[in-house]
Amino acid sequence: MSSKSNLNFKIAITGIFSALAVIFTVTPIGFIQVGVVALTINHIPVILATVLGGPVAGICTGFIFGITSLIKAGVVPQGLNPLFFNPLISVFPRALFPLAVYGIFKLFDLIPKMPKFISASIAAAAGTFVHTFLVILMLVVVHSEEVLVAFGLDPANGIISGFWKALGLAFLSNGIYEIIAATVVTFIVMSSIYISKKKSSKISMLAQNAEDEADDADAVDTEVSDDVVSDSDSE
Numbered sequence: 001m002s003s004k005s006n007l008n009f010k011i012a013i014t015g016i017f018s019a020l021a022v023i024f025t026v027t028p029i030g031f032i033q034v035g036v037v038a039l040t041i042n043h044i045p046v047i048l049a050t051v052l053g054g055p056v057a058g059i060c061t062g063f064i065f066g067i068t069s070l071i072k073a074g075v076v077p078q079g080l081n082p083l084f085f086n087p088l089i090s091v092f093p094r095a096l097f098p099l100a101v102y103g104i105f106k107l108f109d110l111i112p113k114m115p116k117f118i119s120a121s122i123a124a125a126a127g128t129f130v131h132t133f134l135v136i137l138m139l140v141v142v143h144s145e146e147v148l149v150a151f152g153l154d155p156a157n158g159i160i161s162g163f164w165k166a167l168g169l170a171f172l173s174n175g176i177y178e179i180i181a182a183t184v185v186t187f188i189v190m191s192s193i194y195i196s197k198k199k200s201s202k203i204s205m206l207a208q209n210a211e212d213e214a215d216d217a218d219a220v221d222t223e224v225s226d227d228v229v230s231d232s233d234s235e
Contacts, residue, residue, distance in 0.1 A: 013053035014060045017045040021065040025072060040174065042069075043094070043131050044182050048189055050098040050127075051105050051120040058098030066091030080150060083143050093134030101127035117190035124186035128179045129171075136167045 021042060024030030030042040046065055050058025070091060073084035084090040105123035108114055139147045140163040145155045148162040151169050155162060 010053040010057050013049055014057040017049035017053075017057075018061045018064040020045040021061055022068045025065060025068040040178055041181055041185070043097075043128060043178075044124075044185050046094065046098055047101050047124045047127050047182060047186060050101045051116075051123060051186070051190065052193075055099060055102040058102060059095050062094040062096070062098045063091060066094035069094065080139070080147070083139060083146070086142055088142055089135065089138045093131060093138055097127055097131040097134055100130040115194065117187055117194050120190045121183050121187040124182040125179050128182040129175070132170055132175045132178070133167060136170055137163065140166060 024042045024045065030040060042065060046058055046062045049061035066087070067090075069084055070087060073081045073090060101123045104126045105119050108119035108122050109116060111119075140159060144159045144162065148155045148159075148166060151162075151166045153162050153165055
């Protein structure tokens with residue numbers, strides 16, 4: 001792939017997944033209710049943009065996700081939403097966690113014969129945890145008392161202790177399911193791309209073989225024609 005084609009591909013990936021991130025954030029699509037568990041899948045487009053388009057695509061998509069979250073916090077001031085009107089909470093974690101996704105993806109990709117869809121799935125799981133970690137961290141740092149009370153914790157026990165307890169509660173309530181969702185979706189998308197490429201490769205090989213056979217047939221016809229002409233000239 002040429003550098004220009006590669007750049008166009010990354011721009012397309014960024015645009016597509018940024019649009020998905022916006023749609024997921026401003027509509028109920030990004031929140032899936034499974035029984036009493038509410039799954040947030042808004043971060044999954046950022047993960048896919050990162051593993052498919054690289055860190056810049058991931059950061060740009062995460063930034064768009066964060067800005068959309070910030071705007072929604074101002075428009076829909078419900079629950080803890082108003083706290084996300086601060087870019088340190090809504091934008092910073094979303095623009096930063098793609099670096100962790102990309103780093104883990106490339107690290108596992110160094111393992112010989114490791115399929116990319118496996119590396120991407122592991123990166124999705126780890127990246128989802130990092131995303132939750134950063135969001136809870138910034139919430140506690142900026143609005144410690146309000147956030148800890150919302151989690152049913154006593155701020156008097158200390159911010160650091162409160163942060164780890166809040167993170168544990170977030171992980172046990174929704175976090176583990178969001179990790180599973182991100183892993184499954186990433187696995188499906190990346191494995192589908194892998195299978196499509198394999199099929200394309202086989203088709204390309206068949207087409208190439210057909211072209212080679214056609215070239216060989218043309219070469220034989222040419223040789224026969226040359227022999228006929230030579231025989232005619234000799235007569």
